[in-house]
Amino acid sequence: MRLTTYTDFTLRALIYLALNRQRLVRIADIAKAYAISENHLMKVVHQLGLAGYVETIRGKKGGLRLALPPEAINIGEVVRRMEPDLALVPCFEPTGICRIRPACVLKGLLGEALDAFLAVLDRKTLADLVRPQARLADLLALTPPRRGKAPGAA
Numbered sequence: 001m002r003l004t005t006y007t008d009f010t011l012r013a014l015i016y017l018a019l020n021r022q023r024l025v026r027i028a029d030i031a032k033a034y035a036i037s038e039n040h041l042m043k044v045v046h047q048l049g050l051a052g053y054v055e056t057i058r059g060k061k062g063g064l065r066l067a068l069p070p071e072a073i074n075i076g077e078v079v080r081r082m083e084p085d086l087a088l089v090p091c092f093e094p095t096g097i098c099r100i101r102p103a104c105v106l107k108g109l110l111g112e113a114l115d116a117f118l119a120v121l122d123r124k125t126l127a128d129l130v131r132p133q134a135r136l137a138d139l140l141a142l143t144p145p146r147r148g149k150a151p152g153a154a
Contacts, residue, residue: 001117007082009036009044011129014053014078018070018130019137024063033140051081070130076122088114 016030027045031038045064048054055067066073080086088110091098098104130136 001088001114003079004083005040006044006084007079009034009040010048010078010082011075012036013041013044013048014066014073014126015129015136016140017054017064017066018126019133019140019142021066021070024057024061024065026063033142047082051078053078066126070126073126074122075124075126075129076118076120079121080118086114086118 012034013030016033017025020029027038027041030036031041045054045056049056049067052067053073055065057063057065087093087096089107090096091101091104091107092111098107101107136142
């Protein structure tokens with residue numbers, strides 16, 4: 001199973017936003033952190049907004065933020081929504097034609113494997129992906145969230 005670059009960018013954008021819950025983020029910030037295309041990210045973010053995962057704020061001080069808590073964003077659901085085609089082989093398609101289809105064991109085996117793959121993703125949320133928060137923040141050159149005293153506290 002191989003996910004598209006689109007889904008990869010989707011998951012990376014969600015991780016970045018989850019690590020930056022305290023501020024608005026620009027597409028350029030995400031692109032720079034991962035060294036990926038802003039143009040591709042614009043399409044990804046648009047779809048994330050349509051799906052209800054991301055909120056976009058327009059204007060000079062605008063940006064992006066998660067529309068849901070990380071615990072509410074299921075990775076299996078995100079992958080299903082963003083992947084255009086989870087058919088592992090052509091015979092998975094309704095119009096798929098194969099000479100051995102009536103006796104084929106391979107289609108069932110591959111279907112079971114796909115179900116197992118998605119079942120693992122269904123057990124995880126975005127919160128699970130950002131558990132090593134400090135390490136991820138360091139790798140993405142982010143300022144880690146402050147712990148302990150609130151800003152301005154003596």
